[in-house]
Amino acid sequence: MQSLSFDVAHDWLRKLQDAICSAISALDGEASFVQDEWTRDGGGGGHTRVLAGGAVFEKAGVAVSHVYGTLDPAFADQLPGDGSEFAATGLSLVFHPRSPKVPAVHANVRLVRRGDTFWTGGGTDLTPYYPKDQDCVHFHRTLRGVCDAHGSDLYARFKQWCDAYFFLPHRGETRGIGGIFYDYVGVEAAELPAAIRRRTPFALEQRVPLNAAWDFTQDVGRSFLAAYVPLVESRKMEPWTEAEREFQLYRRGRYAEFNLLYDRGTQFGLRTNGRVESILMSMPPLARWTYDYHPPAGSAEARLQDYLRPRDWVSLASA
Amino acid sequence: MQSLSFDVAHDWLRKLQDAICSAISALDGEASFVQDEWTRDGGGGGHTRVLAGGAVFEKAGVAVSHVYGTLDPAFADQLPGDGSEFAATGLSLVFHPRSPKVPAVHANVRLVRRGDTFWTGGGTDLTPYYPKDQDCVHFHRTLRGVCDAHGSDLYARFKQWCDAYFFLPHRGETRGIGGIFYDYVGVEAAELPAAIRRRTPFALEQRVPLNAAWDFTQDVGRSFLAAYVPLVESRKMEPWTEAEREFQLYRRGRYAEFNLLYDRGTQFGLRTNGRVESILMSMPPLARWTYDYHPPAGSAEARLQDYLRPRDWVSLASA
Numbered sequence: 001m002q003s004l005s006f007d008v009a010h011d012w013l014r015k016l017q018d019a020i021c022s023a024i025s026a027l028d029g030e031a032s033f034v035q036d037e038w039t040r041d042g043g044g045g046g047h048t049r050v051l052a053g054g055a056v057f058e059k060a061g062v063a064v065s066h067v068y069g070t071l072d073p074a075f076a077d078q079l080p081g082d083g084s085e086f087a088a089t090g091l092s093l094v095f096h097p098r099s100p101k102v103p104a105v106h107a108n109v110r111l112v113r114r115g116d117t118f119w120t121g122g123g124t125d126l127t128p129y130y131p132k133d134q135d136c137v138h139f140h141r142t143l144r145g146v147c148d149a150h151g152s153d154l155y156a157r158f159k160q161w162c163d164a165y166f167f168l169p170h171r172g173e174t175r176g177i178g179g180i181f182y183d184y185v186g187v188e189a190a191e192l193p194a195a196i197r198r199r200t201p202f203a204l205e206q207r208v209p210l211n212a213a214w215d216f217t218q219d220v221g222r223s224f225l226a227a228y229v230p231l232v233e234s235r236k237m238e239p240w241t242e243a244e245r246e247f248q249l250y251r252r253g254r255y256a257e258f259n260l261l262y263d264r265g266t267q268f269g270l271r272t273n274g275r276v277e278s279i280l281m282s283m284p285p286l287a288r289w290t291y292d293y294h295p296p297a298g299s300a301e302a303r304l305q306d307y308l309r310p311r312d313w314v315s316l317a318s319a
Numbered sequence: 320m321q322s323l324s325f326d327v328a329h330d331w332l333r334k335l336q337d338a339i340c341s342a343i344s345a346l347d348g349e350a351s352f353v354q355d356e357w358t359r360d361g362g363g364g365g366h367t368r369v370l371a372g373g374a375v376f377e378k379a380g381v382a383v384s385h386v387y388g389t390l391d392p393a394f395a396d397q398l399p400g401d402g403s404e405f406a407a408t409g410l411s412l413v414f415h416p417r418s419p420k421v422p423a424v425h426a427n428v429r430l431v432r433r434g435d436t437f438w439t440g441g442g443t444d445l446t447p448y449y450p451k452d453q454d455c456v457h458f459h460r461t462l463r464g465v466c467d468a469h470g471s472d473l474y475a476r477f478k479q480w481c482d483a484y485f486f487l488p489h490r491g492e493t494r495g496i497g498g499i500f501y502d503y504v505g506v507e508a509a510e511l512p513a514a515i516r517r518r519t520p521f522a523l524e525q526r527v528p529l530n531a532a533w534d535f536t537q538d539v540g541r542s543f544l545a546a547y548v549p550l551v552e553s554r555k556m557e558p559w560t561e562a563e564r565e566f567q568l569y570r571r572g573r574y575a576e577f578n579l580l581y582d583r584g585t586q587f588g589l590r591t592n593g594r595v596e597s598i599l600m601s602m603p604p605l606a607r608w609t610y611d612y613h614p615p616a617g618s619a620e621a622r623l624q625d626y627l628r629p630r631d632w633v634s635l636a637s638a
Contacts, residue, residue, distance in 0.1 A: 036611065050610040050611070052609070052610060059608075059610070061610065170590075171595065249605070253602070256575060256579070257579060257599075260575070260580050261579050261580075261589065270488075270489040270580065276489050280576075281610055283572065283608035284608060285607060285608060285609070286605065286606070286607050287575075287605070287607075287608075288604060288605050288606075289378075289599060289602035289605075290371070290604070291369045291371060291378070291380065292355065292369070292596040
């Protein structure tokens with residue numbers, strides 16, 4: 001018997017949305033979020049909030065949805081559990097700052113049910129264009145703290161999962177400096193369909209009680225502002241040049257490539273008649289593609305490449 | 320016995336590349352093409368030419384490749400013919416003009432062999448941001464002329480194929496005003512694998528002799544400048560506003576969405592270790608995503624939507 005209701009989880013996510021939007025709007029100081037409420041034909045709907053053209057944030061989107069109904073058979077094979085009845089509630093956010101010195105960020109937390117099988121997933125990852133080691137260390141250390149409170153192996157496992165997921169094979173690089181990513185917490189790994197098992201070697205072996213799983217996901221959601229806001233505070237006043245801005249737009253092209261080519265949430269949403277504008281809220285406000293661009297050797301732009309492969313940020317922190 | 324060699328076809332494509340680049344460079348008047356020669360690990364290589372930052376063309380790429388070797392088994396199922404040995408030579412081009420008044424354009428012609436089975440494919444499609452009926456009519460009328468010389472049903476068939484292929488299901492709109500698109504000319508429809516047959520109801524029923532198929536594809540290649548250049552000539556001096564430029568960047572976001580989400584050439588290239596910069600040469604130089612943007616009713620921007628569903632441009636021309 002499951003004691004956690006989707007209504008309760010959805011209410012909690014809406015409060016988290018309020019808290020995050022308030023903090024981000026205050027941090028921006030100029031622009032505020034506009035909300036769209038939408039309903040889904042098959043059942044449910046959502047509240048999408050977007051801040052655009054701010055002083056700090058060129059585009060910031062925070063969306064909460066609660067959808068339910070009947071699964072597309074082609075997609076059902078990709079999920080644990082049985083039957084075609086499902087429900088899902090989640091919050092997802094993507095922030096694209098105006099300054100190339102402030103990192104972009106993504107976070108997502110969700111609760112999903114198929115038939116009688118419940119699980120949670122989530123994570124957050126950081127995409128700096130001019131990375132500072134101390135920022136990467138702060139972001140990862142915050143996430144390690146959240147994970148450690150729930151299990152000593154969680155951070156290492158979910159950090160690896162994040163590095164593997166936010167990877168662009170055609171570019172041979174990660175999207176940014178990672179963070180954590182996890183799914184199917186609440187389901188025993190042995191019960192996952194073979195197709196999932198193959199691509200998610202990091203899934204927890206054991207079944208976690210749903211309330212413990214949701215507690216963890218709530219902590220991930222609660223920690224987002226602590227992980228990200230200090231980086232914005234410390235970088236938002238840094239000056240930047242037009243050339244640095246151009247590099248940011250160029251790198252945002254990679255962000256667009258990841259979202260459209262590989263992001264499973266985007267692919268799923270678009271192929272199952274999700275609300276397009278909410279799904280593509282994550283796209284960069286402006287992005288550039290420059291044919292065969294290579295930053296000069298030794299430049300700050302060339303150094304970014306060193307950050308686009310998995311690195312042990314936590315040991316660095318304690319070194 | 321096949322009398323057409325890939326070397327001969329490739330030489331012809333290289334001469335077509337010369338002719339197109341000369342004409343486009345002259346039309347631009349400021350920038351010229353830079354060539355990269357590359358080799359492919361599994362066999363073959365190509366010549367990619369890109370003009371960037373021109374007066375008329377913000378980015379124009381014309382690539383010719385000739386690749387051969389062993390097919391990836393996962394991809395082989397998607398092709399007619401037998402066995403794992405293949406060869407392909409083709410030219411593909413995408414032009415992104417600076418002015419929002421000048422349409423973007425794509426064209427591709429190719430010759431492919433798997434085992435003993437040869438076929439050709441190709442096409443061209445136009446993506447205006449502020450379309451003029453007479454431009455659409457000229458583009459389609461030129462293509463109809465090319466098709467009619469080879470078969471009375473070809474234009475209608477390949478125009479429909481183009482409308483079906485360059486379609487963004489999540490947006491419910493075509494990429495632009497279409498043109499023609501075709502593949503597998505040289506192969507009998509009944510011999511196509513079931514997976515191809517399902518998604519290409521427009522393939523020719525009968526086998527066309529390879530030389531006739533290649534003659535047709537050469538005519539498509541030769542007609543490109545006649546179809547496109549007059550549109551550039553007549554629109555390149557038109558004034559445009561910053562707001563029109565912003566709309567062009569916004570619409571280029573859709574171009575990026577098509578290329579990364581649906582274009583089979585892009586997907587195939589990226590997933591089989593093609594040369595990334597040549598594959599993504601087609602990406603817009605600069606693109607914008609604006610959350611839930613809707614142009615004002617009755618505006619020129621709103622009217623574009625009327626052009627993003629299939630229309631009979633040839634009958635319009637004769638009306």
